[in-house]
Amino acid sequence: MATEIQQHDKLAEEIAGLDALETHLESHPGPARQIWTTVWPKLAAIAIALFAWQAVVWSGWKPDYVLPGPDKVLPALVEMMGTAKFWTAVGITMRRAVSGYALALVIGSVLGIAVARSRLLRSAVGSLITGLQTMPSIAWFPLAILLFGLTERAIMFVVVLGAAPSIANGLIAGVDHVPPLMVRAGRMIGAKGVNLYRHVVLPAALPTYVAGLKQGWAFAWRSLMAGELLVIVANRPSIGDQLQFAREFSDADGMLALMLVILVVGIVVDTVFGRADMTIRRRRGLIDHSA
Amino acid sequence: MTLIEELVATSTAISLRGVSKAFGHGAGAVLALDNITLDVARGEFVCLVGASGCGKSTSLNLIAGLDRPTVGDVSVNGRTALMFQEAALFPWLTVRDNVALPLRLAGVGKAQRRRRADELLEQVHLGGQGGRRPHELSGGMRQRAALARALAQDVEILLMDEPFGALDAMTRDLLHDELEQVWSATGLTIMFVTHNVREAARLSDRIVLLTSLPGKVADEFPVTIDRPRRIDSPEVMGLAASVTDRLRAEVRRHGD
Numbered sequence: 001m002a003t004e005i006q007q008h009d010k011l012a013e014e015i016a017g018l019d020a021l022e023t024h025l026e027s028h029p030g031p032a033r034q035i036w037t038t039v040w041p042k043l044a045a046i047a048i049a050l051f052a053w054q055a056v057v058w059s060g061w062k063p064d065y066v067l068p069g070p071d072k073v074l075p076a077l078v079e080m081m082g083t084a085k086f087w088t089a090v091g092i093t094m095r096r097a098v099s100g101y102a103l104a105l106v107i108g109s110v111l112g113i114a115v116a117r118s119r120l121l122r123s124a125v126g127s128l129i130t131g132l133q134t135m136p137s138i139a140w141f142p143l144a145i146l147l148f149g150l151t152e153r154a155i156m157f158v159v160v161l162g163a164a165p166s167i168a169n170g171l172i173a174g175v176d177h178v179p180p181l182m183v184r185a186g187r188m189i190g191a192k193g194v195n196l197y198r199h200v201v202l203p204a205a206l207p208t209y210v211a212g213l214k215q216g217w218a219f220a221w222r223s224l225m226a227g228e229l230l231v232i233v234a235n236r237p238s239i240g241d242q243l244q245f246a247r248e249f250s251d252a253d254g255m256l257a258l259m260l261v262i263l264v265v266g267i268v269v270d271t272v273f274g275r276a277d278m279t280i281r282r283r284r285g286l287i288d289h290s291a
Numbered sequence: 292m293t294l295i296e297e298l299v300a301t302s303t304a305i306s307l308r309g310v311s312k313a314f315g316h317g318a319g320a321v322l323a324l325d326n327i328t329l330d331v332a333r334g335e336f337v338c339l340v341g342a343s344g345c346g347k348s349t350s351l352n353l354i355a356g357l358d359r360p361t362v363g364d365v366s367v368n369g370r371t372a373l374m375f376q377e378a379a380l381f382p383w384l385t386v387r388d389n390v391a392l393p394l395r396l397a398g399v400g401k402a403q404r405r406r407r408a409d410e411l412l413e414q415v416h417l418g419g420q421g422g423r424r425p426h427e428l429s430g431g432m433r434q435r436a437a438l439a440r441a442l443a444q445d446v447e448i449l450l451m452d453e454p455f456g457a458l459d460a461m462t463r464d465l466l467h468d469e470l471e472q473v474w475s476a477t478g479l480t481i482m483f484v485t486h487n488v489r490e491a492a493r494l495s496d497r498i499v500l501l502t503s504l505p506g507k508v509a510d511e512f513p514v515t516i517d518r519p520r521r522i523d524s525p526e527v528m529g530l531a532a533s534v535t536d537r538l539r540a541e542v543r544r545h546g547d
Contacts (some may be wrong), residue, residue, distance in 0.1 A: 007519065011468045015416045022429035117508060185379035188355070188372065189393040190446060199392060203383040284382040285426020 042267075068253050077257035089237040090261070092139050093228065094153070096238070100159030101220045107160060107165025108216060112209075113197075116175035117169065126172070133165035137223035141230050154238070155227035162223030163216040170212010174205025214273040221266055304448055304480040305331040305354055310347050310363035311505075315399050323349045326363070327504035333368070333447070336474060336481045338491035338498050340534065346506030347484040351450045354482065369447030369480070375454045378433035380425040386436050387412065387421030393444045411439040414476070415469065431462035435469065442477070451483045455490070464522055467493055469517065483518060488538065489531040493522040498534055502541050510537055 050070050057069035065070075080086045115121045115129070140158045148154035178201050186200035202209075228240020239258060246255035281287050308392065313326040323346040331337050339347050351367050352358040355373045380389045387408045392402035412421050415435040425433055434454055441449055455463045474481055485491055491498045498512040512534055516526045 008472065011465065011472065012416055015465050015469065017294055019416075019420075019429065019432055020463060022462075023427060023432070116304070161434055181375065181377060181379050182381065185375070185381075187357070189440065190396040191392075200381065203381065205419075206383065280383075285424060 003123070013290055050236075065250070066252055068256065072253050073256040073260065076253035077260060080254065080257055086242075089239050089242050092236055093224065093239040094265075096155060096159070096228075097221060097224050100156050100224065101163055101217060103156065104160045104163035104216060104220060105167060106212070107166035109171060110173075111164065112168035112171030112212075116172045122172075129165045129168050129172075132161065133169060133219075134223070137162035137219065138226045138230075143173075145231065150231050150233060152233060154231050155224065158227050159220050159223045163220035164269065166216035166219055167209075167212050168216065171205065171209050172207030173212070175201055177208060178204040207284075207286075210273065210277055210280060214277070217273065218266075219268055223267070225262060296423070302333045303330050304333045304335070305329070305365075305482065306366045307350070307353075308366075310350075310353065310360045310365055312346065312353065312358070313361045320352045322505040324353075325507045325519040326362075327506065327508055329499060329508060331480060331482060333480055334478050336483065336494060336496045338495035339482065339484045339501060340486065340491045340498055340538065340542060341501035341506065341509075342486065342503045342538065344503040345501035346508075347486075347501060348452055349506070351452050351482065351484060354448075355450055359530055367448065370444070371448040371450055372441035372444045372446040373450045374434075374437055374441050374452065376456045378430075378437040378507065379426070380433055380436055382425050382441070384425075386417065386422065386423050386425060386428065387427065388442050389436060390421075390439045393440060397445075408439075408443065409441050412436070414442070414472040414473065415439045429462075430458050431466055433467060434458065438470070438473065442473070446479075448480045448482070451481065453485055454483075456485070456487075463490070467522065470494065470520070475518075488534045489522055490525065492516070492527045493520055498530075500537055500541070503545060509541055 033051075054069050054071070057064070057067060061067070068076075111125075111129070115126055140161055141154070144154040144157045148157060182200055182204050183196070186196050191199050221236065225240050227237050228238045229244050232241045239262060243255060243258045243262075246252075246258060278287075307327050307329045310324055310327045311322065311350075313322050314319045315321055320488065335421070339345075339350060341347055349358070351373060353360055354367055355371050356367070357373075380386070381392070384392065390411055391404040391408040393409055399407070409418070409421055412418055415438050417432060417435055417439065420428065420432065420436075425436065428436065437454075454538070455466050458466065467490070470481075471476065473479070480504070483491070483494060488498075492514060495514050499508060499512060500510045502509045512530065514530060516530065520527055
């Protein structure tokens with residue numbers, strides 16, 4: 001008995017030794033450094049873009065009142081940000097973006113799950129979803145205006161149609177690419193039916209689903225901007241209709257300032273998705289630390 | 292008396308009676324297993340050894356209930372867990388949550404499954420590693436975590452499909468000791484598939500040698516060497532040599 005216990009202890013020590021040799025902790029840089037390494041390339045890119053823009057203006061290719069430089073546009077932006085109307089417009093646009101995207105998220109996810117699970121549905125509407133995804137959203141507006149008039153609902157209709165197919169396709173591709181071994185392992189430990197989806201298939205599909213969500217956002221934002229340019233709802237100022245009015249009043253400074261706002265919103269949201277993607281990949285060991 | 296009643300009465304854990312398994316239909320059909328009859332006693336450690344195409348994995352799938360035999364009866368007295376060559380841990384869960392998932396699926400409460408998962412991790416010498424992610428572990432540690440996950444299913448029969456095939460020799464030796472300890476502590480019935488003859492002689496109570504294409508039971512070798520064993524002991528190596536000779540004779544038949 002004593003020798004048996006000794007043997008157990010020896011084995012435990014040997015295993016601990018080998019484990020220690022085979023796993024080395026990765027060193028994580030501090031948070032400040034991490035933020036700096038992601039931020040400085042963006043700052044550099046902005047500086048280069050501003051310089052290129054200024055260079056085109058300096059070249060005298062177009063007169064100043066058509067293409068103003070950053071030196072005029074940036075103060076115009078700051079001035080605009082001091083007005084209540086600007087923030088009302090941003091608020092309305094963002095509310096439309098969030099509610100339209102949320103609706104697209106629900107519809108796209110339900111559709112994606114249904115198509116991924118059912119062979120019949122897949123052969124029926126699988127390629128239709130991809131077809132919808134490639135269709136330029138602006139092509140939907142004549143129909144949307146006919147159906148709903150110049151209303152919020154016309155804009156929502158097109159935003160959802162723009163984003164939902166990408167979200168559905170992301171989920172379908174994610175489910176399709178789940179390694180069969182994962183599903184087998186899941187079945188073996190007792191995951192069946194809904195539980196198999198909840199605990200194995202959907203978590204395994206998450207990275208591709210997030211890529212679909214990101215693409216869906218891009219389509220939603222584009223559709224929304226197109227919609228706000230075309231469908232101007234009375235007394236509902238938005239980023240899109242302000243852009244349209246700026247063009248009509250030949251206010252090039254204001255127009256470019258609004259374009260900057262649209263760009264910044266796109267970048268900020270993309271950063272959020274990028275962070276989510278990085279977190280998922282880091283947890284799953286999908287980041288090569290030697291690179 | 293039905294076969295399963297007989298099993299319960301006779302303390303047999305697994306019984307294959309005249310089991311054949313064919314894949315495909317008509318002229319293109321391949322016979323993977325041909326008239327296999329094999330009994331495994333409760334608490335026994337049996338190794339299935341054979342060259343490629345001997346239907347080792349097919350047999351495990353039949354016993355695990357993942358597949359059905361074309362002809363014959365498969366009776367299993369108890370629940371089974373299956374381990375693969377890859378650990379197949381879920382990368383989105385921590386090691387502890389991986390081990391706790393079978394408990395969660397069985398409806399065990401949160402605090403209790405956490406405690407049980409930590410106990411099991413302790414048992415496979417992974418105590419304190421529960422918070423890490425599978426990719427942060429070495430191959431041997433992952434297989435031990437997979438073993439803990441299999442034990443969490445609270446089964447009587449453990450089926451192992453070349454579980455140490457992808458590990459280096461030193462890690463494998465330690466895992467043999469580990470598995471032997473777990474086996475003697477739990478009283479599990481283990482059916483272990485390998486093409487490493489020495490591994491089979493090191494671990495099992497009985498080696499079952501299968502022929503290839505189709506898989507038939509060619510021979511059986513009882514292993515009576517005292518435990519604990521070493522893979523490099525003269526007895527283990529001697530037995531492995533005679534099994535290898537028999538296996539090579541089988542393989543030669545396919546070269547003609």
